[in-house]
Amino acid sequence: MSEEIEKNTVVLPEPGSLVLSTSPHVQDGDSISRIMLKVLLCLVPAMAASIWFFRFDAVRILVYCAAFCIFAEQGWTMATRQKPTVGDFSAAVTGVILALNLPPGAPWWLCAVGSVFAIVIVKELFGGLGQNPFNPAAAARVALLVGFAGPMTQWAAPATGSIISGATPLGAVQLAKGSKEAMAALGGPEQLKALFFGSVGGSLGETSALAILIGGFGLLCFRLIKWQIPLAMISTIFVFTGIVHLAAPELTPGPVYHILSGGVMIGAFFMATDMVTSPMTALGGLVFGALIGVLTCVIRIWGAYPEGVSFSIVIANALVPLIDRFCYIRPFGWHSHSASALQIRRGEIK
Amino acid sequence: MITPIKTWRFHGGVHPADGKALSNSVPARRAPLLERYTVALQQNIGAPPKPVVAKGDVVKKGQLIAEAGGFVSAPLHAPTSGTVGDVVEVPGANGGAIPAIEIIADGKDEWGSGLEPIPNWKNTDREILKKRIADAGIVGMGGAAFPTHVKLSPPPEKGIDTLILNGAECEPYLTADHRLMLERTEAVLEGAAIAAKILRVDRVLLGIEENKPDAIAALKEKAGQYGVTVVPLHVRYPQGGEKQLIYALTGRSVATGGLPMDVGCVVQNVGSCAAIRDAVVEGHPLIERYTTVTGTPVVDPGTWILRLGTTVEQALTFAGGVKERAAKVIMGGPMMGFAQTSLGVTVTKNSSGILLLQWKETSGYTSNPCIRCGRCVRACPMKLLPGPVSVMVESENYDEAERNYVMDCMECGVCTYVCPAKRPLVQHFRRAKAEINAKRRAAKAKQA
Numbered sequence: 031m032s033e034e035i036e037k038n039t040v041v042l043p044e045p046g047s048l049v050l051s052t053s054p055h056v057q058d059g060d061s062i063s064r065i066m067l068k069v070l071l072c073l074v075p076a077m078a079a080s081i082w083f084f085r086f087d088a089v090r091i092l093v094y095c096a097a098f099c100i101f102a103e104q105g106w107t108m109a110t111r112q113k114p115t116v117g118d119f120s121a122a123v124t125g126v127i128l129a130l131n132l133p134p135g136a137p138w139w140l141c142a143v144g145s146v147f148a149i150v151i152v153k154e155l156f157g158g159l160g161q162n163p164f165n166p167a168a169a170a171r172v173a174l175l176v177g178f179a180g181p182m183t184q185w186a187a188p189a190t191g192s193i194i195s196g197a198t199p200l201g202a203v204q205l206a207k208g209s210k211e212a213m214a215a216l217g218g219p220e221q222l223k224a225l226f227f228g229s230v231g232g233s234l235g236e237t238s239a240l241a242i243l244i245g246g247f248g249l250l251c252f253r254l255i256k257w258q259i260p261l262a263m264i265s266t267i268f269v270f271t272g273i274v275h276l277a278a279p280e281l282t283p284g285p286v287y288h289i290l291s292g293g294v295m296i297g298a299f300f301m302a303t304d305m306v307t308s309p310m311t312a313l314g315g316l317v318f319g320a321l322i323g324v325l326t327c328v329i330r331i332w333g334a335y336p337e338g339v340s341f342s343i344v345i346a347n348a349l350v351p352l353i354d355r356f357c358y359i360r361p362f363g364w365h366s367h368s369a370s371a372l373q374i375r376r377g378e379i380k
Numbered sequence: 381m382i383t384p385i386k387t388w389r390f391h392g393g394v395h396p397a398d399g400k401a402l403s404n405s406v407p408a409r410r411a412p413l414l415e416r417y418t419v420a421l422q423q424n425i426g427a428p429p430k431p432v433v434a435k436g437d438v439v440k441k442g443q444l445i446a447e448a449g450g451f452v453s454a455p456l457h458a459p460t461s462g463t464v465g466d467v468v469e470v471p472g473a474n475g476g477a478i479p480a481i482e483i484i485a486d487g488k489d490e491w492g493s494g495l496e497p498i499p500n501w502k503n504t505d506r507e508i509l510k511k512r513i514a515d516a517g518i519v520g521m522g523g524a525a526f527p528t529h530v531k532l533s534p535p536p537e538k539g540i541d542t543l544i545l546n547g548a549e550c551e552p553y554l555t556a557d558h559r560l561m562l563e564r565t566e567a568v569l570e571g572a573a574i575a576a577k578i579l580r581v582d583r584v585l586l587g588i589e590e591n592k593p594d595a596i597a598a599l600k601e602k603a604g605q606y607g608v609t610v611v612p613l614h615v616r617y618p619q620g621g622e623k624q625l626i627y628a629l630t631g632r633s634v635a636t637g638g639l640p641m642d643v644g645c646v647v648q649n650v651g652s653c654a655a656i657r658d659a660v661v662e663g664h665p666l667i668e669r670y671t672t673v674t675g676t677p678v679v680d681p682g683t684w685i686l687r688l689g690t691t692v693e694q695a696l697t698f699a700g701g702v703k704e705r706a707a708k709v710i711m712g713g714p715m716m717g718f719a720q721t722s723l724g725v726t727v728t729k730n731s732s733g734i735l736l737l738q739w740k741e742t743s744g745y746t747s748n749p750c751i752r753c754g755r756c757v758r759a760c761p762m763k764l765l766p767g768p769v770s771v772m773v774e775s776e777n778y779d780e781a782e783r784n785y786v787m788d789c790m791e792c793g794v795c796t797y798v799c800p801a802k803r804p805l806v807q808h809f810r811r812a813k814a815e816i817n818a819k820r821r822a823a824k825a826k827q828a
Contacts, residue, residue: 039701043677062751361636362633365636
């Protein structure tokens with residue numbers, strides 16, 4: 031080899047050093063950890079808003095939840111002798127979203143119970159990232175709401191003060207139920223403005239619709255979520271509550287109040303859109319979003335709980351395999367006249 | 381006033397960094413004559429050709445050295461004049477060793493193909509032209525290496541009405557077809573006109589990606605005389621996939637498991653068209669081709685006119701060797717090419733490129749679990765569900781994978797390219813397809 035180099039100075043690759051693998055030989059640089067970091071980046075406006083409105087309480091809960099989630103995942107992978115997976119940042123994302131779902135007065139042990147439940151019970155016991163049928167943060171919120179109803183409904187007014195009577199906007203709706211005038215007063219422009227910018231009571235991430243929308247816009251720009259899911263969810267809630275409001279104004283405030291209050295925004299952009307627990311196809315996304323929207327409205331208007339977004343997401347998560355089953359896409363070149371016996375077995379042809 | 385031609389947009393696809401700037405402005409150079417060529421005895425899909433020369437025979441350039449081994453087969457010709465050596469074993473591009481005929485050059489490079497030029501092909505019988513294409517050993521030079529004369533003999537009931545020329549060259553890095561269309565514009569168009577005459581069609585569409593404006597301009601200037609319409613297409617891999625190209629140009633979709641001729645189309649690579657012209661007008665069989673030798677480690681990347689039987693080692697030497705460490709040597713492009721471990725692999729009729737990649741440019745697979753992000757579903761040009769199907773294959777549930785159309789996968793690699801979990805998706809599908817094909821063969825054997 032060295033003689034040849036001296037002879038004509040042409041260097042050739044050494045055959046022994048060549049890597050053998052099948053095509054494709056290149057990949058775009060994206061990875062799971064980069065996706066999760068982008069999601070965290072998109073959560074920054076919502077985190078900033080929660081800190082603005084709830085000051086140190088928000089910082090405390092965000093740090094607790096993120097830390098407990100990361101510890102829970104690290105502890106689980108160590109205890110079960112699996113490859114450590116905290117490096118993919120999915121536990122951190124779960125922690126932040128869970129924190130945004132907790133009330134500002136949540137004690138440390140509530141954060142710990144929620145985090146361990148989200149990571150160990152909802153995610154790891156089902157096989158880890160990618161295998162969990164339910165969104166960890168949504169399922170943990172539901173568990174805490176059912177199991178620890180007291181601390182989960184200890185609301186504090188935001189540091190900027192709230193103009194909406196009642197602890198939370200949706201709590202105010204419960205109180206106003208049956209009175210047409212009270213409902214109409216809730217839907218005033220001042221109230222809607224407060225809901226949009228966030229100076230209302232509620233969970234950390236439920237206050238400012240604007241902050242969530244900025245983050246949601248980021249998610250769409252990074253192409254991390256299906257636009258079909260938030261679109262279908264929010265428009266279904268808008269139409270459903272709009273119809274009910276017109277038919278029975280004493281039962282519920284107007285549609286804008288509904289989409290700006292509670293967990294609709296954070297649910298639509300950050301929880302329902304969880305890749306693992308939402309349908310894969312575009313049509314499936316529309317069905318899934320609409321289903322969450324309808325369930326949310328039913329729970330809010332006729333249910334015992336003032337808020338139903340996380341319940342709806344968990345119920346819809348359970349139906350994802352069914353949605354995927356019906357909202358498949360047909361391959362390129364599929365024609366009914368070319369249907370084969372395979373497609374008959376698949377139930378595509380009658 | 382030229383009315384823009386309607387094109388269709390196929391589902392999915394990606395646009396990887398194409399690396400074409402490395403070599404697309406360098407005119408193609410003719411490789412110097414070598415002392416020895418090893419012509420591999422399997423350069424086409426179908427039956428391998430049978431050698432008709434023995435050791436010590438003196439051959440002229442273009443002389444038949446192996447005849448077609450059946451209808452779906454293509455003969456081989458001597459790349460230069462000289463003496464026939466041994467039948468040696470060379471590494472095949474797809475792995476394994478294949479036999480090859482050794483030709484020791486005499487340095488005179490004298491033609492003697494025995495094929496009479498047919499300059500007046502317009503008034504020549506179609507069957508004679510078809511026979512000439514078969515005798516010249518022409519195959520699809522885009523990659524599949526399917527014998528061209530077979531493609532030009534569709535059953536009459538298929539009602540072929542469109543000839544499509546594939547000049548998309550959607551594979552990143554490769555610029556061989558680009559340089560060919562630019563430098564041998566009229567040869568490509570005349571070959572297309574010959575193929576159109578054989579097929580009795582008057583609608584000839586040349587699909588070319590918009591990233592080759594110079595070639596588009598050159599083709600448009602001459603296309604009218606040959607009855608060819610040049611259609612610029614979006615730059616999107618795999619625009620040059622047969623089914624995608626037909627859809628982009630005609631809006632027709634080839635049915636699951638069907639062939640282009642089912643929708644009245646025949647697709648030919650532009651390189652094959654130029655070879656058709658050389659075989660008919662000049663009487664030259666297919667003994668050389670445009671091949672891009674490129675990649676960031678290559679000292680002097682560019683397109684070379686290489687004779688069949690040139691080794692990768694020799695081709696890389698023409699290009700000045702490497703200036704930094706290459707992790708992979710690939711026959712073909714980065715999306716569908718074959719990685720090599722030996723530089724003794726020879727240039728064959730479908731070698732569109734020899735690509736070297738650095739370590740940091742290639743991808744390793746760690747295969748994380750599917751996070752169901754759906755990027756593969758959005759990107760799949762065949763509209764399959766790569767992620768879920770890969771999970772079925774992982775659990776060896778091949779029946780379920782088959783019901784989810786895994787057999788329609790054309791292995792373009794787009795799903796693996798976009799997968800953030802770095803799952804070897806297309807590799808799973810290759811395995812599933814092999815398993816299903818084996819099962820089908822076994823079922824057939826049982827029936828018989």
